[in-house]
Amino acid sequence: MGGLSGWELIVVFVVVLLIFGPRKIPEVARGIGKALGSMRRLTAELQREINLAELEDPPKRIRPEGSSEAEPDAPVIRSTPPDSTEPRQK
Template sequence: MIGGLGVWELLIILVIVIVIFGAKKLPEIGGGIGQAISNFKKASREPEEIDLAPKNEERKEDGT
């Protein structure tokens, strides 16, 4: 049992996902979810940084 879900519930969810997205899209969806999780973990480990300096693009537009 994973997080309150049994094997049958996970299989039913997998079948529904395959029907909705198709088998060819599953690796792409899984990769996107994995990348999102890794980015979230990375962002939660890094200290918050506040950037008060104007961006380079803004400086160029102002002519300074």
């Protein structure tokens, strides 16, 4: 999966020449260059912001729901009372 070969580049250039004409090609190329430069700057800025966000607030470990680990200070809640050897009094 390489780039374009020599013949492919010539065909692309001829098609662009036919579509835009010889006077518009520099203007179109300038516009494409500006758009690519703007995209590169925006990508670099976004990557920089992501890196800063990771440094400020590192990701927390996420436990799956129903995990057996409880918070250390959390009270234990049981859905059924614990088994007792003593009979229940009425």
